[in-house]
Amino acid sequence: MPRRLSRAFFKRSVHEVAPDLIGATLLFGGVGGRVVEVEAYHHTDPAAHSFRGPTNRNAVMFGPPGHAYVYRSYGIHWCLNFVCEPKGSASAVLIRALEPCAGLPVMRRRRGVTAERLLCSGPGRVCEALAITCAANGFALDEPPFELFARTGAAEIVRGPRIGITKAADRPWRYGLKGSRFLSKPFPSAA
DNA sequence: TGCCCGATTAACT
Protein backbone atom coordinates (compact mmCIF):
# COMPACT_ATOMS: atom_id res chain seq x y z
CA MET A 1 0.00 0.00 0.00
CA PRO A 2 1.58 3.30 -1.02
CA ARG A 3 2.34 5.95 1.56
CA ARG A 4 0.17 9.03 1.67
CA LEU A 5 2.07 12.28 1.21
CA SER A 6 1.78 14.51 4.25
CA ARG A 7 1.67 18.27 4.15
CA ALA A 8 5.26 18.26 5.47
CA PHE A 9 6.39 16.68 2.20
CA PHE A 10 5.94 20.09 0.56
CA LYS A 11 7.75 22.06 3.23
CA ARG A 12 11.04 21.89 1.32
CA SER A 13 12.70 23.56 -1.63
CA VAL A 14 10.78 23.26 -4.91
CA HIS A 15 13.95 21.77 -6.35
CA GLU A 16 13.68 18.87 -3.90
CA VAL A 17 9.92 18.46 -4.08
CA ALA A 18 9.66 18.60 -7.88
CA PRO A 19 11.76 15.49 -8.64
CA ASP A 20 10.19 13.68 -5.66
CA LEU A 21 6.75 14.19 -7.18
CA ILE A 22 7.69 12.28 -10.32
CA GLY A 23 6.07 8.86 -10.02
CA ALA A 24 3.76 9.94 -7.19
CA THR A 25 0.05 9.31 -7.62
CA LEU A 26 -2.38 12.23 -7.76
CA LEU A 27 -6.13 11.74 -7.47
CA PHE A 28 -8.86 14.38 -7.44
CA GLY A 29 -12.27 12.99 -6.56
CA GLY A 30 -10.91 9.50 -7.18
CA VAL A 31 -9.76 10.36 -10.71
CA GLY A 32 -6.13 10.76 -11.74
CA GLY A 33 -2.85 8.93 -12.21
CA ARG A 34 0.93 8.96 -11.81
CA VAL A 35 2.74 12.28 -12.05
CA VAL A 36 5.19 12.06 -14.96
CA GLU A 37 6.05 15.73 -15.56
CA VAL A 38 6.35 18.86 -13.39
CA GLU A 39 8.05 22.26 -13.40
CA ALA A 40 9.49 24.23 -10.46
CA TYR A 41 8.74 27.93 -9.95
CA HIS A 42 10.75 29.78 -7.32
CA HIS A 43 9.72 33.21 -6.05
CA THR A 44 13.07 34.67 -7.20
CA ASP A 45 12.26 33.46 -10.71
CA PRO A 46 10.99 36.14 -13.14
CA ALA A 47 8.71 33.53 -14.72
CA ALA A 48 6.90 32.82 -11.43
CA HIS A 49 3.55 34.49 -10.78
CA SER A 50 4.74 35.38 -7.28
CA PHE A 51 7.84 37.21 -8.54
CA ARG A 52 6.17 40.64 -8.39
CA GLY A 53 4.57 40.16 -4.99
CA PRO A 54 1.14 39.06 -3.74
CA THR A 55 -2.05 39.71 -5.73
CA ASN A 56 -5.58 38.34 -5.61
CA ARG A 57 -4.72 35.61 -8.06
CA ASN A 58 -1.52 34.33 -6.50
CA ALA A 59 -2.49 34.80 -2.83
CA VAL A 60 -2.42 31.04 -2.22
CA MET A 61 1.25 30.89 -3.23
CA PHE A 62 2.03 33.14 -0.28
CA GLY A 63 0.13 30.86 2.10
CA PRO A 64 1.23 27.60 3.76
CA PRO A 65 2.79 24.78 1.70
CA GLY A 66 0.86 21.63 0.80
CA HIS A 67 -2.00 23.50 -0.83
CA ALA A 68 -3.23 23.79 -4.42
CA TYR A 69 -2.74 26.97 -6.46
CA VAL A 70 -5.00 27.00 -9.51
CA TYR A 71 -4.93 29.78 -12.09
CA ARG A 72 -6.41 30.46 -15.52
CA SER A 73 -4.02 30.30 -18.42
CA TYR A 74 -4.57 32.19 -21.66
CA GLY A 75 -8.10 32.91 -20.49
CA ILE A 76 -9.12 29.36 -21.34
CA HIS A 77 -7.32 26.64 -19.42
CA TRP A 78 -6.75 25.87 -15.75
CA CYS A 79 -3.30 24.98 -14.41
CA LEU A 80 -2.62 23.15 -11.13
CA ASN A 81 0.32 23.94 -8.83
CA PHE A 82 1.44 22.61 -5.45
CA VAL A 83 2.67 25.28 -3.03
CA CYS A 84 6.06 24.41 -1.47
CA GLU A 85 8.65 25.65 1.02
CA PRO A 86 8.01 27.47 4.30
CA LYS A 87 4.96 29.71 4.34
CA GLY A 88 5.48 32.99 2.53
CA SER A 89 8.27 31.89 0.22
CA ALA A 90 5.69 31.77 -2.58
CA SER A 91 7.21 28.92 -4.55
CA ALA A 92 5.28 26.17 -6.30
CA VAL A 93 5.48 23.14 -8.58
CA LEU A 94 3.35 23.07 -11.75
CA ILE A 95 1.76 19.70 -12.57
CA ARG A 96 2.22 19.29 -16.32
CA ALA A 97 1.32 15.69 -17.10
CA LEU A 98 -0.06 12.46 -15.62
CA GLU A 99 -0.12 8.85 -16.68
CA PRO A 100 -3.86 8.09 -16.39
CA CYS A 101 -4.57 5.30 -13.87
CA ALA A 102 -7.96 5.87 -12.23
CA GLY A 103 -11.29 6.95 -13.69
CA LEU A 104 -10.37 6.67 -17.37
CA PRO A 105 -13.98 6.63 -18.65
CA VAL A 106 -14.73 9.85 -16.74
CA MET A 107 -11.59 11.51 -18.09
CA ARG A 108 -12.43 10.47 -21.66
CA ARG A 109 -15.89 11.97 -21.31
CA ARG A 110 -14.56 15.25 -19.86
CA ARG A 111 -11.77 15.55 -22.43
CA GLY A 112 -13.80 14.42 -25.43
CA VAL A 113 -10.97 12.18 -26.64
CA THR A 114 -10.43 8.46 -26.35
CA ALA A 115 -6.67 8.20 -26.76
CA GLU A 116 -5.15 7.54 -23.35
CA ARG A 117 -2.04 9.40 -24.38
CA LEU A 118 -3.96 12.67 -24.84
CA LEU A 119 -5.99 12.60 -21.61
CA CYS A 120 -3.48 14.22 -19.23
CA SER A 121 -0.38 15.17 -21.24
CA GLY A 122 -0.33 18.93 -20.66
CA PRO A 123 -1.19 21.21 -17.73
CA GLY A 124 -4.52 22.33 -19.22
CA ARG A 125 -5.44 18.75 -20.09
CA VAL A 126 -4.71 17.49 -16.57
CA CYS A 127 -7.13 20.01 -15.11
CA GLU A 128 -9.85 19.28 -17.65
CA ALA A 129 -9.56 15.53 -17.12
CA LEU A 130 -9.63 15.85 -13.32
CA ALA A 131 -12.27 18.64 -13.32
CA ILE A 132 -9.97 21.01 -11.45
CA THR A 133 -10.99 24.68 -11.60
CA CYS A 134 -10.55 27.81 -9.51
CA ALA A 135 -13.03 26.17 -7.11
CA ALA A 136 -10.10 23.99 -5.99
CA ASN A 137 -7.78 26.96 -5.44
CA GLY A 138 -6.38 26.84 -1.91
CA PHE A 139 -7.50 23.26 -1.19
CA ALA A 140 -5.22 21.23 1.11
CA LEU A 141 -3.45 18.44 -0.74
CA ASP A 142 -3.77 15.96 2.14
CA GLU A 143 -7.57 16.28 2.36
CA PRO A 144 -10.37 15.20 0.01
CA PRO A 145 -11.03 15.59 -2.83
CA PHE A 146 -7.22 15.52 -3.21
CA GLU A 147 -5.32 12.29 -2.58
CA LEU A 148 -1.55 12.04 -3.00
CA PHE A 149 0.59 8.93 -2.68
CA ALA A 150 4.37 8.70 -2.64
CA ARG A 151 6.22 6.99 -5.43
CA THR A 152 6.98 3.32 -4.75
CA GLY A 153 10.47 2.22 -5.69
CA ALA A 154 12.99 4.12 -7.73
CA ALA A 155 12.32 6.32 -10.73
CA GLU A 156 14.65 7.55 -13.45
CA ILE A 157 14.24 11.30 -13.61
CA VAL A 158 15.18 13.54 -16.50
CA ARG A 159 15.57 17.30 -16.33
CA GLY A 160 15.35 20.00 -18.98
CA PRO A 161 14.29 23.55 -19.84
CA ARG A 162 10.76 24.65 -19.03
CA ILE A 163 8.06 25.01 -21.66
CA GLY A 164 5.85 27.81 -22.89
CA ILE A 165 7.47 30.70 -21.02
CA THR A 166 9.48 33.64 -22.27
CA LYS A 167 11.17 34.82 -19.06
CA ALA A 168 14.06 32.79 -17.71
CA ALA A 169 13.14 30.11 -20.23
CA ASP A 170 16.57 28.54 -20.04
CA ARG A 171 16.35 27.43 -16.40
CA PRO A 172 16.34 23.61 -16.45
CA TRP A 173 13.57 23.26 -13.89
CA ARG A 174 11.33 20.86 -15.77
CA TYR A 175 11.38 17.31 -14.41
CA GLY A 176 10.02 14.17 -16.04
CA LEU A 177 9.84 10.39 -15.79
CA LYS A 178 12.38 9.03 -18.22
CA GLY A 179 10.88 7.27 -21.22
CA SER A 180 7.24 7.95 -20.28
CA ARG A 181 4.79 8.03 -23.20
CA PHE A 182 2.67 10.55 -21.32
CA LEU A 183 4.98 13.58 -21.32
CA SER A 184 3.49 16.74 -22.83
CA LYS A 185 6.67 17.11 -24.90
CA PRO A 186 9.78 14.97 -25.15
CA PHE A 187 12.85 15.98 -23.19
CA PRO A 188 16.00 16.83 -25.16
CA SER A 189 17.73 13.50 -25.64
CA ALA A 190 20.19 12.79 -22.85
CA ALA A 191 23.64 13.87 -23.87
C1' DT B 1 -9.74 53.06 -17.76
C1' DG B 2 -7.44 50.89 -21.58
C1' DC B 3 -4.09 48.04 -23.68
C1' DC B 4 -0.92 44.27 -24.00
C1' DC B 5 0.48 39.83 -22.84
C1' DG B 6 0.66 35.00 -20.97
C1' DA B 7 3.34 28.52 -16.96
C1' DT B 8 -2.10 26.51 -23.56
C1' DT B 9 -4.60 23.82 -26.78
C1' DA B 10 -6.62 22.44 -31.04
C1' DA B 11 -7.82 23.33 -35.58
C1' DC B 12 -6.33 25.21 -39.40
C1' DT B 13 -2.99 25.70 -44.01
Add this chain to the structure above:
DNA sequence: GTTAATCGGGCAA
Protein backbone atom coordinates in the same frame (compact mmCIF):
# COMPACT_ATOMS: atom_id res chain seq x y z
C1' DG C 1 4.05 26.40 -39.18
C1' DT C 2 0.25 29.51 -37.97
C1' DT C 3 -3.70 31.27 -35.51
C1' DA C 4 -7.90 31.88 -32.79
C1' DA C 5 -10.18 31.40 -28.36
C1' DT C 6 -10.69 34.35 -24.05
C1' DC C 7 -9.79 36.47 -19.10
C1' DG C 8 -7.23 38.63 -15.36
C1' DG C 9 -2.82 40.86 -13.94
C1' DG C 10 0.43 44.52 -14.64
C1' DC C 11 1.58 48.78 -16.31
C1' DA C 12 0.85 53.32 -18.60
C1' DA C 13 -2.03 57.30 -18.94
